[in-house]
Amino acid sequence: MNYKQTTAEKDTITRNTADLEAISSNIYEALNVISKRADQITVELKEELSQKLEAFALPSDNLEEIFENREQIEISKFYEKLPKPVAISLDEYLEGKVEKVVKTTEEEA
Numbered sequence: 001m002n003y004k005q006t007t008a009e010k011d012t013i014t015r016n017t018a019d020l021e022a023i024s025s026n027i028y029e030a031l032n033v034i035s036k037r038a039d040q041i042t043v044e045l046k047e048e049l050s051q052k053l054e055a056f057a058l059p060s061d062n063l064e065e066i067f068e069n070r071e072q073i074e075i076s077k078f079y080e081k082l083p084k085p086v087a088i089s090l091d092e093y094l095e096g097k098v099e100k101v102v103k104t105t106e107e108e109a
Contacts (some may be wrong), residue, residue, distance in 0.1 A: 003045065008083040008091035019094065030093065033100050037089035049079050 020030040056072045083091075092098045 003041070003082055003088060006083060006088050006091065008087040010081070010083045010087070015090070023093065023096075024100070029100070033098060034086070034089050034093050037092060037098050038085040041085040041088050045079065045082070045085065049075070 017027055020034075021027045024030045024033065052075050053072060056069050089098065
């Protein structure tokens with residue numbers, strides 16, 4: 001997903017819990033869905049950042065040979081300025097972009 005185009009807030013704002021509860025009719029279920037989606041976003045962003053920074057890794061890096069790479073610093077700053085994964089997942093949830101998937105075991109069926 002393209003998190004560069006997200007409309008999520010970069011700062012913490014107060015939310016009305018009734019808005020969250022209106023979508024799923026259960027506030028705890030809503031928070032569970034949002035937190036699981038935030039975990040997914042965190043993993044995706046971490047993998048994307050790691051792939052971009054791998055291009056700058058030298059096979060013989062050690063503490064004495066580390067030097068600052070301007071491009072590497074700019075990439076890291078860009079990812080630091082993105083909204084937090086929870087804000088992105090909350091925004092997706094309120095816009096109806098997140099679906100709850102219920103897994104059932106064979107015993108329940």
